[in-house]
Amino acid sequence: MSAPLPLLRSLVRPLVRAVTYTRWLHLLIGSIVPLAGGLIYPGLSSPGPVDWLIAAALPVPPVAAVALVPSARRAEGLQARLMLFPGKHARVRGGTSADDAATGVSATPSASWTDRGRTALWLVFRMEAGLAAWLLSIWLLQCALELAGVGVEEPVLASLTPPSAAPFLAPLPALALLVLVVAGGRLDERVARRLLGPSVKERMAALEDRTERLLERNRIARELHDSLGHALTLAVVQAGAARAAKDPEFTDRALAAIEETGRSALEDLERVLLLLRETGRRPAGASPGLDEAARLLDSARSSGARVDADITGPVEDLPGPVSREAYRMLQEALTNALRHAGPVPVTVRVTADATRLRLQVANPLPDGRPPAAPGSGSGLRGIRERAALLGGEAKAAVRDGGWHVDVSLPLR
Known part of the structure; x- marks a missing residue:
């Protein structure tokens, strides 16, 4: 009887943490650039799969070029600390080794071309993952509304679900959306640690600083x-x-x-x-x-x-x-x-x-x-x-x- 309780707690705990939703918001913010570009070309009045691919691909060069500015890495690191990790370190504006150790994300300007390349990959990932998260969120919401009997302009499940079973299946898209929120936020946090984490040079500097303190x-x-x-x-x-x-x-x-x-x-x-x-x-x-x-x-x-x-x-x-x-x-x-x-x-x-x-x-x-x-x-x-x-x-x-x-x- 008690075995399902820990499992239930582990499933519910992420849903009551504020950081789960700040991570999701951080991910969705990345969709602003391709959505804004898609409104200009090819236009999103009645987009198809090809239109979405064009909207996702066209902003890649200018977004990657932003990473050439050294301060872009610092801005992204500070934003990632604020929205992807809980704790007081989120409001620290420095780039100290203690803060890097707490979050795994550096908040210092790019010091090498490797740093710029990793920042470019991060910006592109954030944009593409944000667009994918936005599209999946809209689609799941449409599915939930349609199964609940609320009229939508473009039904997506009308031919797949018996009308009598539709009300009982309505919670499933909503649950899938919650799973997507949790999983997408964790993916965003892990990629941030990987691409915005301290470089080899910064790790060596932190190690030298720690060695000096120990000496x-x-x-x-x-x-x-x-x-x-x-x-x-x-x-x-x-x-x-x-x-x-x-x-x-x-x-x-x-x-x-x-x-x-x-x-x-x-x-x-x-x-x-x-x-x-x-x-x-x-x-x-x-x-x-x-x-x-x-x-x-x-x-x-x-x-x-x-x-x-x-x-x-x-x-x-x-x-x-x-x-x-x-x-x-x-x-x-x-x-x-x-x-x-x-x-x-x-x-x-x-x-x-x-x-x-x-x-x-x-x-x-x-x-x-x-x-x-x-x-x-x-x-x-x-x-x-x-x-x-x-x-x-x-x-x-x-x-x-x-x-x-x-x-x-x-x-x-």
Whole structure:
């Protein structure tokens, strides 16, 4: 008993959707051109099949020529979005990739001859399909009126239907017209997706835009991981050392270091949030570079680590991207040392020359045991990603009883 209900719903649902009838209207609008042309020639006072063929064929060249105008594709795309698809995107006047993904129809001017050719095919299809839909609609309405007993000038079923059965068959042409409305609208929508959909060039541009957004998100995620992870690690280590020392003077120094580290982390967080909000404002301060490495080293020392640092070469003259990424890589290497080994001796070597920057961070392992799954953490993965983006390489491994991070970056 319940089996026919889903089938009935699936049959009735399209008939109560507004988009079904806007699609049909969109299809019928295409018949205006051949009907107007047919009134001029060959004339539609008493047309025959040949007359309808002429009326359908004569407008094809001028209609296809309209597609040579680049804005024709945009006009057709906007109209298709408005009438063939439900939703708010129908009223969006841009041609963004998000709208294209929602409807499958582009609303940008033709950028190539392929776009013009597809637009020409669409215009011709819309005209011919609209004329066919109009003729079938008129014929089915005539059939319904004749079977219902309403007089028509040109009966089409008088010789085919017994007079006694005609009233019972009257609903059939009306149902056929409803099926035609639904099927014609869906055909119009599918052809629009095929011929007005984004071109290969537009798909590549959308893919590049999406890739850039993903790369930007990954970069922001790395910035948050490195800056906030470093700040929290230092705060935890310094707070633990202060509690263990039970020395008021040491506690004051630890609290001051925690305050400074937290302030720097808040500045980094504000800079990243400005990027995420896309407010158009420039961040208050630039990202720190390797010339500010002394701040990182002092923070590590304040946590109890014994840092032996040797920085040689003109690090203040490094290219901006290299300097900023090297700072973050040094920050993450120090954070890893403090997080996994505690306040142990850490050796930092930074060497810069005319062609390459080399960064080395080493620390002994706690109890001489290597960490589980060495090199698999998100921080070390971030170091490798940063190095790869700059054309360099980064390695992390256990060597000579210690944990070593080696980064090599080209400067050209």
